Structures are given as C-alpha cells and as structure tokens.
Amino acid sequence: MDIEAFLRRRGGVARTETLRRAGFARTRLDKAVAAGCIVRVRRGVYGLPNEAGVLGFALQHNALLTCLSAAPAYQLWTVEKAGVVHLSPGHRKAVPGTVTHGRILHPVHPWLPVAGLADVLIHAQHCLPVLEALVMVQCAAQRGDVTLEFLRSKLAGNRNARARAVLNHVIPRADSILEVLANYHFRNAGLHVRRHVELPGVGEVDFLIEDCLVVETDGATHLEAKQVKKDRTRNNATVIGGRLCLRFGYDDVVHHPERMVAQVLAVLEQSRQGAFSAT
Incomplete structure (x- = not known):
C-alpha cells in the first residue's frame, strides 16, 4: 500500500510514528512530500494535501475533535455541519476560534485524533441545542454503539x-x-403520537396522530419518480381507509417545524368540527 492510500483510509492524516509502524521510512516520507503527494502539517504530522481538514487541524494543536466536529468520524446524524471546530485540547490553553470541551474520560478513536464516542455524545449533550444533540445520540443508540443507561450513568x-x-x-x-425531529415537535405540542403503525391497505406509516391523521416525513428519495407513484397510491389508500394524510419534506421538518405543527393542529381542529364529514 502506498502512503496516499494509507492516509486516505485514516481520514487523510497521521502521525509520523503511525506511518513508521506501518512500514513507511523517513526517506519515503521525504520523497512523498517533495513530490507533493503528501504535506507536512506540522512536526510529526503528515496528511494528504486536500483531505486532512479538521483532522489535521486537531493534530496541529495536539487536540482531539469532539462534539459536532467528531460526528463524521462516527457517521452520526447531524442537523447542520459544524461551522466552528469543537476540540478537547487536553490542556488548559484553549485554541483560538474553537469551542473548547473538557477532559477526555473514555477510550479515544483507535487512529484518528478524535475523542471516544462516549465523550463525543456527552460533550454534545452539554454543548449543543437539544435537537442537534438528540439526533447524534439517537443515531448512536439505535445502532447499538452506546446505551441510554450508560449515558445516564455518566450524567x-x-x-x-x-x-x-x-x-x-x-x-x-x-x-x-x-x-x-418531527416526533420531538409533535410530542412537544402535546399530541398523541404513534409511530410506525401498520394500516390495512396502506402499510407502515411514519406517524398516526390522535388516531385519525397520518403524517409522513419525506426525505430526498421521495422525490424519485418511482417513489412518488408509490406515495400517491399510499395516500389514496389512506383516505379510502378513513384517515387523513399530510406529508412534510426536509425543509418543513428542519427549518419550519412551527409551520408543520400548525398545519397538523389545523387539520385536527377541522376534523373535530366535522369539516371532513359527509354531512
């Protein structure tokens, strides 16, 4: 394996001792730098010219990425990408222009300059808005990477x-x-919510609210022609089965949740007043 491939498999950056253990001698590193294949981020740290990014930044400052900045390393869901770098420097001196987090208490990532998953999630719960932290924890918990009981014991x-x-x-x-996100907003509005309900002739729906309104949340795949046709059929089957249906996309759920909830409440109120009754 060449140096570039080795670095690419490790996020684009590595310490000199890691490279040497992998069989890359100092002369080989020097030749790769001279050829422009890799760059010397700082003393003892090498990376790919365009791929080191925040990982190289963390190594440059002898720190570990954590919180939102560490989410990509663990393939965690996020609402927004990290704008400011979140670091755990391991020393008292904070890195200017970054969000500084506390000590690392759990095993770190095996090769990247990234805090361990437990610390990443705990830092996120302390630092981020509720929904930002929630989606990261949800992703890790439902994959089985961490348990809620473990996190509670640490908090x-x-x-x-x-x-x-x-x-x-x-x-x-x-x-x-x-x-x-939708589940959070619906429950926060005091609605009775059931998730992943199987309806005859329709199949499994995302939400059944107040036992009368089906709500579906549509990601990017729902814009594909085949899925649009399938969704239309399911919508018709929902109405034929005696329930109303609303669909919300990414922009609705992420950027305009108050409008989404207001529309749900408006339909429920009209239903209570008999607006959809044949009489």
Missing part, C-alpha cells in the same frame, strides 16, 4: 439535568433524522 446530578433531558426524547427506532 448524574443536578448540573447534568439539561444534558440528561436529551435522552428522554430518544425513540426505539427512527428511519431518518426527519422522524426524530
């Missing part, structure tokens, strides 16, 4: 109450980030 006491509250919104199964 005891009154000072951790806000962080611990995030765990109350994790659901047993979510097929997408949109389901997590």
Whole structure:
C-alpha cells in the first residue's frame, strides 16, 4: 500500500510514528512530500494535501475533535455541519476560534485524533441545542454503539439535568433524522403520537396522530419518480381507509417545524368540527 492510500483510509492524516509502524521510512516520507503527494502539517504530522481538514487541524494543536466536529468520524446524524471546530485540547490553553470541551474520560478513536464516542455524545449533550444533540445520540443508540443507561450513568446530578433531558426524547427506532425531529415537535405540542403503525391497505406509516391523521416525513428519495407513484397510491389508500394524510419534506421538518405543527393542529381542529364529514 502506498502512503496516499494509507492516509486516505485514516481520514487523510497521521502521525509520523503511525506511518513508521506501518512500514513507511523517513526517506519515503521525504520523497512523498517533495513530490507533493503528501504535506507536512506540522512536526510529526503528515496528511494528504486536500483531505486532512479538521483532522489535521486537531493534530496541529495536539487536540482531539469532539462534539459536532467528531460526528463524521462516527457517521452520526447531524442537523447542520459544524461551522466552528469543537476540540478537547487536553490542556488548559484553549485554541483560538474553537469551542473548547473538557477532559477526555473514555477510550479515544483507535487512529484518528478524535475523542471516544462516549465523550463525543456527552460533550454534545452539554454543548449543543437539544435537537442537534438528540439526533447524534439517537443515531448512536439505535445502532447499538452506546446505551441510554450508560449515558445516564455518566450524567448524574443536578448540573447534568439539561444534558440528561436529551435522552428522554430518544425513540426505539427512527428511519431518518426527519422522524426524530418531527416526533420531538409533535410530542412537544402535546399530541398523541404513534409511530410506525401498520394500516390495512396502506402499510407502515411514519406517524398516526390522535388516531385519525397520518403524517409522513419525506426525505430526498421521495422525490424519485418511482417513489412518488408509490406515495400517491399510499395516500389514496389512506383516505379510502378513513384517515387523513399530510406529508412534510426536509425543509418543513428542519427549518419550519412551527409551520408543520400548525398545519397538523389545523387539520385536527377541522376534523373535530366535522369539516371532513359527509354531512
């Protein structure tokens, strides 16, 4: 394996000792740098010219990525990409222009300059808005990478109450980030919500609200022609089966949740007033 392929498999950056253990001698590193195949990020750290990114930044400052900045390393769901780098520097001196997090208490990533998953999630619960932290925890928990019981045990006491509250919104199964967010907003509005309900002639629906309104959350795949046809058939079957149906896309759920909830409430109110009755 050449140096470039080795670095690419490790996120685009590595320490000199890691490269040497893999069989890359100093002369070979020097030749690769001279050829422009790799760059010397700082003393003892090498990376690919265009791929080191925040990983190289972390190594440059002898720190570990954590919180939102570490989400890509663990393939965690996120609402937004990290704008500011989140670091755990391991020393008192904060890195200017970054969000500084506390000590690392759990095993770190095996080869990347990234905090361990447990610390990443705990830092996120303390640092991020509820929904940002929730989707990261939801992703890790439903994959079985971490348990809610473990996280709760690490967040005891009154000072951790806000962080611990995030765990109350994790659901047993979510097929997408949109389901997590929509479920949070519907329940926060005081609605009776059932998820992944199997309806005769329709199949499994994302949400059944107040036992009369079906709500579906549509990701990018629902824009494909084959899926549009399938969704239309399911919508018709839902109405024939005696229930109403609303569909919301990414922009609705992520950027305009208040409008989404208002529309749900409006349909429910009209239903209570008999607006959809034949009489």
